[in-house]
Amino acid sequence: MPIEVLLWIPGVAALVAGGLAGYQVRDKLDRTMGLPSWDFTRSWASNVTVAAGLLTISTLPSLMPAGKPPLTTAGYTGLSVMFTLLAALAPMVFNFSRTVRVRTQGANPPEIISEGGARMFLLAAVLTLWGAIGQLELQVLLMHELQLAGAVPSSIAIFLEAVFSLVAFGLFIYSRRMMVRLVEIQPDGPSAAAARVEAAESAPPPVRWPLL
Numbered sequence: 001m002p003i004e005v006l007l008w009i010p011g012v013a014a015l016v017a018g019g020l021a022g023y024q025v026r027d028k029l030d031r032t033m034g035l036p037s038w039d040f041t042r043s044w045a046s047n048v049t050v051a052a053g054l055l056t057i058s059t060l061p062s063l064m065p066a067g068k069p070p071l072t073t074a075g076y077t078g079l080s081v082m083f084t085l086l087a088a089l090a091p092m093v094f095n096f097s098r099t100v101r102v103r104t105q106g107a108n109p110p111e112i113i114s115e116g117g118a119r120m121f122l123l124a125a126v127l128t129l130w131g132a133i134g135q136l137e138l139q140v141l142l143m144h145e146l147q148l149a150g151a152v153p154s155s156i157a158i159f160l161e162a163v164f165s166l167v168a169f170g171l172f173i174y175s176r177r178m179m180v181r182l183v184e185i186q187p188d189g190p191s192a193a194a195a196r197v198e199a200a201e202s203a204p205p206p207v208r209w210p211l212l
Contacts, residue, residue: 006079006141010133010168017172018126021179025118031186032115035098036091036124048132048171080138087131090124118183129175136168 022029097120140161147157 006137007082007134010083010137011130013133013168013172014126014130014175017129017176018122018179021125021176021183022119022122024180025183028183028186029118029122031118031183031188032099033094033118033121033182033186035114035116036094048135048167076138076142080135083131083134083138085131086127086134090127090131093127094120094124096120118186121183122179125175125179129171132171132175133168136164136171139164 094116097117098114099116100114143152143157143161143164146152147154152160
């Protein structure tokens with residue numbers, strides 16, 4: 001199977017989730033978002049990306065040649081690193097829309113607030129989901145490879161492939177719902193690009209959001 005196909009299948013799924021979420025909050029895309037933060041209990045997609053990446057790297061040494069594998073060991077490693085980088089890149093992409101303002105009303109002393117745009121948040125979420133689904137895709141391929149090599153019984157391999165697939169589907173549903181919710185909970189206020197200074201000074205601070 002071409003490596004490009006394995007790279008873009010989870011990317012298309014992530015884009016679909018982002019597109020559906022963006023359409024659902026299309027009238028709120030001018031809102032500003034607080035800065036991202038990692039939360040072990042809520043950052044499911046990010047946790048899955050890192051954990052699955054570590055599992056891939058730890059499993060690769062045990063692989064044995066078996067017929068014609070979907071990917072070489074180098075291919076597995078390269079894709080695992082790439083999917084992890086996509087998740088790591090997400091908060092940096094969001095920061096491209098980052099602005100700073102000073103809030104004086106209701107804050108003593110004046111409060112410096114960093115915020116970004118909802119559109120860039122959705123793009124960052126798509127990248128995070130892309131990395132997470134991609135890592136789970138690699139786990140399914142690895143289980144198939146281990147099954148062919150006789151390292152894992154067929155029943156266990158099939159069961160784990162089903163589990164990884166269900167987790168990927170669950171992440172798709174969860175991430176789309178969280179994208180919508182995190183945009184909706186942001187307070188109404190002037191957009192970062194068009195806010196007047198006096199309005200921005202009194203606008204409530206945006207809500208920080210956990211990495212998906």
